[in-house]
C-alpha cells in the first residue's frame with residue numbers, strides 16, 4: 611500500500627518556495643504537481659492494513675573497534691554551533707522525566723515500537739523475542755543522554771551512540787554504566803561525518819530528532835547513508851515544516867505549555883517528509899515506511915498514526931549499489 615500525501619501537507623508544500631539544502635535543490639512540488647513525482651512510501655504496518663514484504667537481510671557489518679575523539683568535542687564542523695550550544699545548556703536534564711526532554715521520554719515507547727517492528731521485519735527477527743536485535747550493529751546518531759540508545763541495547767543490539775555535545779556523552783555514559791546491559795554501549799563525542807572518514811559501518815543507523823538541528827541536512831543524510839551497510843536500515847525522525855507543526859511543536863510546546871525552552875526549534879530549519887525522503891533517496895537510501903506520532907492531551911500519551919503533519923518517523927533501506935556520481 612502506498613502512502614498518499616495528506617492534503618494539508620500538499621498545501622504547505624505548494625505554498626513554500628524551493629528549498630536549498632547545502633547546494634542541492636529539493637524540487638518544489640508546485641513545479642511538478644503530479645503526485646507520482648513525489649516520493650512514495652508505505653504506511654507503517656501497524657498503522658496500515660497490510661504489512662511490508664520481507665527483504666533479504668543485509669550482510670554483517672565490518673567488525674571495527676571503538677574510536678573515540680578527545681574530550682573537547684567532535685572532530686569535524688558539521689554541527690551547527692548555535693544548536694549544539696542549546697543542547698549543552700540543558701545537558702544535565704536528560705534523565706529528568708519532567709524536564710525539557712519530557713516530550714522525548716513520553717514519545718520513547720512509541721518510537722521504539724516503530725523501530726522494533728520495522729527492524730524486525732527488515733532483518734527477519736522475531737519482534738516478540740526478548741532480544742530481537744541481537745547481533746545487529748546499531749548506531750544512534752545524536753544520542754543526547756541515551757534515552758533511545760539504552761532500550762536498543764536492552765533489545766540485544768550492539769550499540770554505538772554519538773553526540774556532538776561532550777556533556778551529553780558524559781551523562782549518557784554515567785547513566786548507562788549502572789546496568790550491565792547498557793554498560794556495553796560505545797558512547798563517543800563525535801559526528802557522523804567523522805565516523806564516515808573512519809569507514810565505520812552499521813546494520814542500522816538511527817537518528818531521531820537531530821536533522822532539524824544540523825548545519826546541512828543533505829550532507830547529514832549522506833553521512834547517515836555512508837554509515838549504513840548495503841541493504842541496511844536508516845531511520846530518521848523529526849518535525850514537519852507545516853503550519854500545524856508551527857502551532858503545536860513551536861507555539862504551544864515552547865511558548866504556552868513551556869515543555870521546551872523557547873527557541874529549541876526554528877520553523878525554517880524543519881524538514882518535510884518529502885524533503886527527508888528526497889534527501890535520503892539522493893543519498894542512496896529508499897524510504898519504505900513512514901508513520902506519524904500523535905499526542906493525546908487527555909491520556910498524555912503518544913501513539914503511531916497516519917498523520918505525519920507534525921511529528922514523523924521514516925524507515926529507509928540503503929540501496930545495494932551506489933549510484934554513479936555526476937562529476938563535471
Ligand SMILES: C[S@@+](CC[C@H](N)C(=O)[O-])C[C@H]1O[C@@H](n2cnc3c(N)ncnc32)[C@H](O)[C@@H]1O
Pocket residue numbers: 688689690693694697698714751752753754755757758772773774775778800801802817818819820823824825
Ligand atoms: C533533540 S536531541 C535528540 C536526542 C536523541 N536522538 C533522542 O531523540 O532522544 C538532539 C541531539 O542531537 C545532537 N546534535 C545536534 N547536532 C548534531 C550533529 N551535527 N551531530 C551529532 N549530534 C548532534 C544534540 O547535541 C542533541 O543531543
Ligand SMILES: [Mg+2]
Pocket residue numbers: 819820822823875
Ligand atoms: Mg528537535
